Amino acid sequence: MEKVIDIYNLSDFHGAILEEANKVGIIKIATFLKTIKEERKGSYLFLSAGDMYSGTYFSEVTKGKPLTQILNSLELTCMSVGNHEIADPKLMKEVLNEASFDLINSNVYCLNGNRLQIGKEYIIKELNGIKIGIIGTLGKMQKYDIINNISKDIIVKDEVNTVKKLSKFLRKEEKCEIIILLSHSNTYNLEDKIAELKDHEKVDVMINGHTHKKTCRIINCISKRKMAYIESGSSGEVIGNIRLTLSSKHHIIEEVSLENIDCCTLKERDHSYLEMINYFIRDNDLIYNEIGSIKHFYNKDIFLKAFCDYILKEYQCDIAVMNYGSIRSKGFPLFKNQIINISNIKEINPFNNYLVIGTINSDVMNFFINKCASSLYFSYINGINKEEVKVIMIDFVYFQNESLFIEHIISKENIPDIIVKMIKEEKL
Incomplete structure (x- = not known):
């Protein structure tokens, strides 16, 4: 048999x-x-x-x-x-x-x-x-x-x-x-x-x-x-x-x-x-506590741009650098007037990533952008027309490129904290 x-x-x-x-x-x-x-x-x-x-x-x-x-x-x-x-x-x-x-x-x-x-x-x-x-x-x-x-x-x-x-x-x-x-x-x-x-x-x-x-x-x-x-x-x-x-x-x-x-x-x-x-x-019923509602529709790409625009202004930086995997596709779409709780936010970034803020030589940064343009997400407020630029970078990318920085500090807020702040300030 x-x-x-x-x-x-x-x-x-x-x-x-x-x-x-x-x-x-x-x-x-x-x-x-x-x-x-x-x-x-x-x-x-x-x-x-x-x-x-x-x-x-x-x-x-x-x-x-x-x-x-x-x-x-x-x-x-x-x-x-x-x-x-x-x-x-x-x-x-x-x-x-x-x-x-x-x-x-x-x-x-x-x-x-x-x-x-x-x-x-x-x-x-x-x-x-x-x-x-x-x-x-x-x-x-x-x-x-x-x-x-x-x-x-x-x-x-x-x-x-x-x-x-x-x-x-x-x-x-x-x-x-x-x-x-x-x-x-x-x-x-x-x-x-x-x-x-x-x-x-x-x-x-x-x-x-x-x-x-x-x-x-x-x-x-x-x-x-x-x-x-x-x-x-x-x-x-x-x-x-x-x-x-x-x-x-x-x-x-x-x-x-x-x-x-x-x-x-x-x-x-x-x-x-x-x-x-x-x-x-x-x-663990706190996971359902409402944070607020969002004002617009977001897919992953729209959200990533909105998030980078916010952190550039909030931390007064010239360039933001994120890896695409840090914002997870499964957290989207988000619909206009949707009520958001902490569980929704952890779907977007489940890894509690932090941001690193520091200065990088402009020539070094230009080389890095050209090298990584297809694999990382870059957002700018100002053109790179000065000797040093202020960069805000997700920790995952920072730990692989620490030598780029002249000096740096790590933000006290992780990405989920920042998203909560954006919702409460009606920036999403």
Whole structure:
């Protein structure tokens, strides 16, 4: 009789715990997965490719506890490290103190050559009599999505070489029959490079996070086998499902099917999950306190311009510099006369970024603008026609370009504080 492994994937959830206008929330997702878990005992495997917690104010103020409790109940086996897990070690320490699941970090190292002690190097799981090895990697370029005061102390080793080494070890030494890679990477065709691996180094399933794309591919490999590849959106848009059908005797994969299940189609809410979330809402009801209403319609681009215009005048600077990722697309659109609370603001900037104000030589600044014009957002009040210019820059960019500044100070208000101020002053 054939054997089946049913893999479910929820990645890049970004703390989208509550059901809101543009989010399904964890309750419906958990209710669906709870039913699947009960129906498919012995074949159910629940995994995540990282970035599960950071992204909403509710997740921040509850320290992710409701999400951890629900993931525990759904028997999440493990999640790989994403850039947000690396960027917030304090939160991850609290999460792992309560989690029954493991975190995997296969390729992030300290400068001294030791693997960064956040999570295990790999996981082995036996399911339906089949031994499964699970590897978790961070993309090399994702180091630069982490604020510099953390990223400067880590090394992200090559993903392909890491996978080759660990897959070979897991197959030969640990006798694993299936290898799953949880990758958190901007890929650059990484999946095709992984699919080229063969013999003891080969990977059977690759689940990728970070891109927020929704992709299902069955890749034909050079060794006449197939590798399942899936990316499953963000913030609970979809749940990924990969089904492997294996021969009963030698556990050879005979059939692969995969899909992204649209979470908007989910209707059921388990009462126990509803009660759990309501408990945390009652304990943190300040998230719904109204700050005020906005006077105009804003998409991300319009808002970014309005924000930069405000800080240029408020701090009397010549140039404002922001990275596009600091203002999050999921916080928009904002509609005219919409009532705004702190939760809305944390959707726009969930990372509590600060601003750095200082002076930079004009020639140095001109060179920096020309170099970074396509990757950063620049806004001006005055032309650069003096020897030194006063610049206001988001901390994420500052920490990567600290040497540009002649002198600097860090603002006392973070970006959410400034947005609150703009609303109260009717500047939005």
